[in-house]
Amino acid sequence: MDEDEIRARIEMARRDHRDLDAAIEALRMMPMVDMIQLQRFKKRKLKLRDEIALLEDLLIPDIIA
Template structure:
């Protein structure tokens, strides 16, 4: 663990993003199984989900940087 003052903030943000990502995943699955599928809304949510995944990876890289020995 790194003693950065910023790390608790990053961990909090990471947790929030991961929670939103899971919620979107569940909502997309619900919508895809619904009788009336709103493809535009599903596409928008999938784009948001991809953005969240990239943001999660970026924050994880800041918290847990690769150490090359």
């Protein structure tokens, strides 16, 4: 995977992360909150955060000290 592909995947994951933020907030505003769905969204959001961190690490070159 080259740098451009990594950057594209990071941007897509960030967009999905923001979308989940909005979905979680909208779900919280509902009178009857679906707690199972809320937990699924939160879990997916954490996975995306981890994926973003992993991809960003791929962009940082290894420095041998």
